[in-house]
Amino acid sequence: MEPVDHDNVLIFDTTLRDGEQAPGFSMRIDEKLALARQLDALGVDIIEAGFPIASEADAEAVRLIATRVRRPIIAGLARCAAVDIECAGRAVSPAARPRIHTFIATSDLHLERKLRLSRQDALDAAVASVRAARQYTDDVQFSAEDATRSDVDYLCRVVEAVIDAGATTVNLPDTVGYSTPDEIAAFFTEVRSRVPNAGRAVFSTHCHNDLGLAVANTLSAVAAGVRQVECTINGIGERAGNASLEEVVMVSRVRPDRARFTTAIQTPELYPTSQLLTRLTGEPVQANKAVVGRNAFAHEAGIHQDGVLKDRRTYEIMHPEDVGVPRTTLVLGKHSGRHAVARRCEEMGHTLSRFEVDRVYRQMIALADRQKGVSDEDLRAIVAEVKAAAEVKGIETAGPTPISEAADQARRPTRRVRALPLPATPSEYGYGHGV
Numbered sequence: 408m409e410p411v412d413h414d415n416v417l418i419f420d421t422t423l424r425d426g427e428q429a430p431g432f433s434m435r436i437d438e439k440l441a442l443a444r445q446l447d448a449l450g451v452d453i454i455e456a457g458f459p460i461a462s463e464a465d466a467e468a469v470r471l472i473a474t475r476v477r478r479p480i481i482a483g484l485a486r487c488a489a490v491d492i493e494c495a496g497r498a499v500s501p502a503a504r505p506r507i508h509t510f511i512a513t514s515d516l517h518l519e520r521k522l523r524l525s526r527q528d529a530l531d532a533a534v535a536s537v538r539a540a541r542q543y544t545d546d547v548q549f550s551a552e553d554a555t556r557s558d559v560d561y562l563c564r565v566v567e568a569v570i571d572a573g574a575t576t577v578n579l580p581d582t583v584g585y586s587t588p589d590e591i592a593a594f595f596t597e598v599r600s601r602v603p604n605a606g607r608a609v610f611s612t613h614c615h616n617d618l619g620l621a622v623a624n625t626l627s628a629v630a631a632g633v634r635q636v637e638c639t640i641n642g643i644g645e646r647a648g649n650a651s652l653e654e655v656v657m658v659s660r661v662r663p664d665r666a667r668f669t670t671a672i673q674t675p676e677l678y679p680t681s682q683l684l685t686r687l688t689g690e691p692v693q694a695n696k697a698v699v700g701r702n703a704f705a706h707e708a709g710i711h712q713d714g715v716l717k718d719r720r721t722y723e724i725m726h727p728e729d730v731g732v733p734r735t736t737l738v739l740g741k742h743s744g745r746h747a748v749a750r751r752c753e754e755m756g757h758t759l760s761r762f763e764v765d766r767v768y769r770q771m772i773a774l775a776d777r778q779k780g781v782s783d784e785d786l787r788a789i790v791a792e793v794k795a796a797a798e799v800k801g802i803e804t805a806g807p808t809p810i811s812e813a814a815d816q817a818r819r820p821t822r823r824v825r826a827l828p829l830p831a832t833p834s835e836y837g838y839g840h841g842v
Contacts, residue, residue, distance in 0.1 A: 415667055415668045415669060416634070416668065416669055416670070416671075417629060417634060417635075417636060417659070417668040417669065417670050418452045418453065418609065418611075418634055418635040418636070419450075419451045419452050419453070419635075419636060419638065419652060419655075419656075419670060419671075419672060420451070420452065420453040420454075420455060420482070420611065420635055420636065420637045420638070421446050421451040421453065421454055421455070421637075421638060421639060421640065421652060422455040422613075422637050422638070422639055422644075422649070423439060423442065423443065423446075423454060423455060423456055423457065424455050424456065424457045424458050424484050425455070425613075425637075425639060425644045425645065425649055427439075427643075427688075428644065428645050429643050429644050429645055429646075429648065431688065431689075431690050432643055432688045432690060433688075434687055434688065435464075436464060436467055436468045436471060438687045439456070439457070439468045439472065440468070440471055440472055440475065440476075441683070441687065442680075442683060442684060442687060443456060443472045443475075443476045444475075444476060445676070445679070445680050445683050446476075446479070446640075446680065447476050447478055447479055448673065448676050448680075449672060449673055449676040449677070449680050450670075450671045450672045450673040450676070451479055451652075451671075451672065452479060452480065452671060453479055453480040453481075453482055453506065453635075454472065454476065454479050454480070454481055454482065455482040455483075455484060455508060455637075456468060456469040456472040456473070456481055456482065456483060456498075456499075457469040457472075457483060457484065457498075458483070458484040458485075459483045459484075459485070459491075459494045459495045459497070459498040460485065460486070460490065460491045460494045460495070466494060466497075466498045469481070469483045469495075469498035469499060470497075470498045470499075470500075470501060473498065473499050473500070473501045473502035473505065474501040474502075477502075477503045478503075479504070480502075480504040480505070480506050480546065481499055481502040481504065481505060481506065482499065482505075482506035482507070482508045482548065483495035483496075483498045483499045483505075483506075483507060483508065484508050484509075484510070485507055485508065485509045485510075485536070485540070486509070486510065486511065486536075487509055487510065487511040487529075487532040487533055487535070487536035488532075488536070489536075489539060491509070492507065492509060492536055492539045492540050492543070493539075495507050495508075495509075495540075495543075496540070496542070496543030496544070499543070499544065500543065504546065505543070505544045505546065506544060506546040506547070506548060507540040507543060507544055507546075507547050507548070508547075508548040508549075508550065508578075509533075509536045509537060509540055509547065509548070509549055509550070510549065510550035510551070510552050510578075511529050511532055511533050511536070511551070511552060512529070512551070512552035512553050513529060513551040513552065513553065513554060513557040513561065513562050513565055514552075514553035514554075514556040514557040514558075515557070515558065516553065516556065517552060517553050526561055529565070530564065530565050530568060533549060533551075533565055533568065533569050533572075534568050534569060534571075534572045536549075537549055537569045537572040537573050537574045538572050538573060540573075541572075541573040545573075545575070546575055546576075547573055547574050547575055547576075548574065548575070548576035548577070548578055548611070549569040549574040549576070549577055549578065550577075550578040550579075550580060550611075550613070551565055551566070551577075551578070551579055551580070552580060552582055553580070553582045553583070554579035554580055554581070554582070555579070555580070555581045555582070555585065555586045555590070555591070555594055556582075556583070556585060559594075559597060559598065559601075562579075562598065563598060563601045563602050566579075566598060566602045566605070567602045567603060567604055570602070570604045570605070570607050570608045571604060574608060575607075575608055575609065576608060576609045576610075576611055576635060577608045577609070577610055577611065578610075578611035578612070578613055578635070578637065579594070579595065579598065579610065579611070579612065579613075580612070580613035580614070580615075580637075581612075581613070581614045581615060581621075581624055582613075582615060583615060583617055584614065584615035584616050584617030584618050584620065584621060584624075584646075584647065585617070585618070586614075586620070586624055587618075587620060587624070588620065588623045588624055588626070588627035589627070591612070591614070591624045591627040591628050591631070592627040592628070592630060592631045593631075594631075595610065595612070595628050595631035595632060595633055596631045596632070598610075599631070599632055609634050609635050610632065610633045610634065610635070611633060611634075611635035611636070611637060612624070612625055612628035612629070612633045612635070612636055612637065613636075613637035613649070613650075614628070614649065614650045615644065615645070615646065615647065615648070615649055616642060616644070616646075616647040616648045616649060616650070617646055617647045619647070621642065621648070621649055621650040621651070622642075622650050622651055622654045622655055622658070624650070625638065625650040625655055626655065626658060626666060629666070629668060636650065636655060637649070637650070638650040638651060638652040638655060639651070639652060640652055640653070640680050640681055640684050641653075641681050641684055641685075641692050641696065641699065642654070642696075643684070643688075643690075651696075651697070651698075652672075652677075653677045653681065653697070653698040653699050653730065654697050654698055656670055656672045656674060656677070657674070657677075657697075657698050657725060657730065660674060660725075660729070661724055661725055674729050674730050674731070675728065675729065675730065675731040676731055677698060677699060677730040677731050678698075678699050678730050678731030678732045679731050681699035682699075698725075698730055699730065699732075703727075703732070704723065704725075704727040704732050704734075704735045704736060705735075705736040705737075705738050706722060706735070706736070706737055706738065706747075707737075707738040707739075707740045707742050707743055708742045708743075709742055709743055709744030709746075709747070710744070712737050712743060712744050712746060712747035713744050713746050713747075715735060715737070716737075716746050716747070716750060719735060723735065737750065737751060738780065739751060739771060739775065739780070739781040739786065740775045740779065740780050740781065741772055741775040741776050741779075743771070743772075743775070745764060745765070745768045748764065748767060748768045748771055748786075749764045749768075751783075751786060752764070752767065752786065752790060755783060755786065755787065755790075757790050759790070759793075762797070763790075763793050763794065763797060766793045766796075766797075767786075767789050767790055767793050770789045770792070770793065771785075771786065771789055774789070
């Protein structure tokens with residue numbers, strides 16, 4: 408086998424299987440197929456579609472995805488057991504580019520307490536399973552579960568043996584999210600330098616987020632020569648989840664000076680993919696989630712809103728449209744400034760005088776103080792009341808404004824216009840720090 412060229416192209420393995428193992432994220436066959444098609448549009452290189460031996464439905468989902476999604480590699484997971492390998496082999500057989508991903512634990516903790524196997528037994532099982540998988544496909548990935556807590560001497564023996572047996576990708580997971588970035592970098596550097604045939608395989612990283620370090624650990628692994636990353640959309644996965652695909656990708660786009668790798672990911676599909684996953688699972692993305700969260704491109708603090716309106720680079724390091732987010736959102740709340748209120752009114756089709764902007768702003772702040780946020784519907788009602796009040800008092804408006812039913816009623820002289828109560832010190836508002 409020819410040595411693998413470790414260039415600066417990063418391979419993305421999106422693990423549907425690991426993601427849906429998280430409580431609440433299980434998907435039906437048709438849902439998994441819909442998400443796989445979107446992952447194809449996103450440009451991922453590999454889709455780990457499922458664990459075929461787990462159930463007939465999972466096997467069918469893998470087979471269906473392998474049949475209908477043709478560009479990416481389609482992988483099926485299998486333990487180092489003959490029955491698993493056979494089941495996975497059948498499931499991925501229709502794929503244009505099939506892969507079997509087989510795994511066994513290598514840490515003494517897992518071997519002794521979970522598997523009840525000796526180190527030699529586990530090594531023999533790993534080699535036998537890789538050889539068996541090669542009967543179904545030339546593309547075989549081997550994973551050493553709990554690799555980062557394994558004895559390095561033993562782990563290197565296992566890695567060398569499975570590469571000799573035909574593994575083309577070697578994945579060394581941080582299964583319980585225990586490592587730190589400096590440890591991950593040293594770990595991969597040591598293993599790759601000590602395994603004589605390391606150049607014949609692509610090394611892969613699979614980081615869990617138990618300490619919130621999955622993305623940082625993934626980037627450290629890449630810096631240490633890893634060229635395949637296993638990740639999930641929205642960072643979903645068992646326990647605290649996995650490395651988030653959208654975060655790893657956007658680090659490379661925003662900081663190419665530090666993350667010097669390229670990918671095939673179509674970044675405008677990141678947000679649509681995130682939203683599809685949310686719809687299919689019914690599990691929302693946390694509001695402050697990086698890249699795809701509701702607040703990722705939202706600004707409420709007045710200083711921030713003013714800066715973004717003048718030059719959005721002041722508070723945004725990415726263009727929202729680059730990741731598929733429709734636009735920057737200026738959230739109206741008690742920390743908002745007049746500029747944001749005026750801009751939102753303009754976007755809604757209202758041209759206001761400086762006097763009207765000030766009145767709308769004051770009433771908006773008063774309302775936000777009571778209910779935390781102000782919707783477009785709330786703002787329309789405030790604008791209508793301010794316009795109506797101004798005309799009743801004989802104050803000239805700045806220009807034509809579409810008149811709603813509420814505004815029309817407010818203009819009738821038989822109705823007494825009652826303005827919303829104003830805050831005692833409105834000048835104190837609109838200057839949230841937000842830093």
